Amino acid sequence: MRIAILGGTGDLGRGLAVRFCAAGHEVIIGSRDPSRGTAVAARLNLSNATGAANAGAAREADLVILACPHEGHGTFVRDMAPVLAGKIVVDATVPLGPGFTFAPPPEGSDAAETQALVPDARVVAAFHTMAARLLADRARPLDQDVLVCGDDPEGRATVIDLIASIGARGVDAGGLAAAATVEALAVLVVGLNVRYRRRDLGIRIAHLPPDARPR
Template sequence: MKIAFIGTGNVGAPLADRLQKLGHQVFIAARDPQSKSVLEATNRNSELIVKSPLEAVQEAEIVFLATPFNAIETALAPVKSLLDGKILVDCTNPVGANLSHGLQSQISGSETVQEFVPNTHVVKAFTIYGYENFEDITYAGYGDLKPAMLIAGNDQSAKETVSSLCSQLGWEPVDTGKLSMSLHLEHMTLLWIQMARVQGKGSGFVWAMLQR
């Protein structure tokens, strides 16, 4: 599959790296090919292909959005029309002051992304943990139990595609429902940050789903 990444920081870089190593063709959509984040991503994996945002998004079948939340409109505006009909994986989180929800919990960040690109199949994924868990999701001693990756979106086919990528990366994909459920996933992210960063539990924990 051809996959483009808009944003290759702490979250985007390890996901791009691992997806490429799984056999996907991965593009970095770079306004500045010499930026620190692009150079760090390509130093990590020289097989990542750097293209202009227009070229990367036009060629990709699925696009990952992994920028800071306040940069989404700037990042998406130049490629907005090229996203029509494509899957956009929203990896962003609207984090406000004192680890509050950046949109006052009135609407999810993913729904605001959907409003900006109304003809795109937005799927929320890869947001309920810190970046360390995208670097390494190995948790020994739990048998066949896999860490859960909760996703949300309005298009079932798009969610199935993203779920397949989750599975390939070693996660147990859990479909939580429509894109509006992203608000709850964003609160899960805030909970994870509070526990891991503020309370000092550390980043080495994830959620799992047990079902009878």
């Protein structure tokens, strides 16, 4: 799969790029400055990754990941809207406010804001609770779950397959309304990492068999 990571030069983007490349996907690392994406691909020695401006990266990709900060999320998505229409858009943004509080936009979640701004996109919320630090260390197994939600069941299934390709487990959390809960959970996980002085804590759904299929 050809995957564009917008804001791919940051911590989460770099970690995902490492795992996607290791799984044989083609990655385009998007940035506001294309040379930064190219430099990251070179620095990480990722032979199946290239750098590009965010809009160009999205245009070339089968699937787009939003890995940009919560601050400026709406403005950024509005700018990118023309190149996101019709695509599976995976939003990993955590609406983190001051003092590790949940600070969502009026739509209820950053992913819902993306869907409202790009109604033709197939928005899927995922990767919020997976630490960049864990992703970047390819020697470590991704023994965590990723909650996946979105109103397009095919989009959710595609993202769950993508997550499986990097050795983690995607758990189908249903429609996009669940994104508010998932994003709030991610705020909690950030706080746990701080409280326990860790940078790799995540979540696992207990007793869900590996071969379980959602209804």
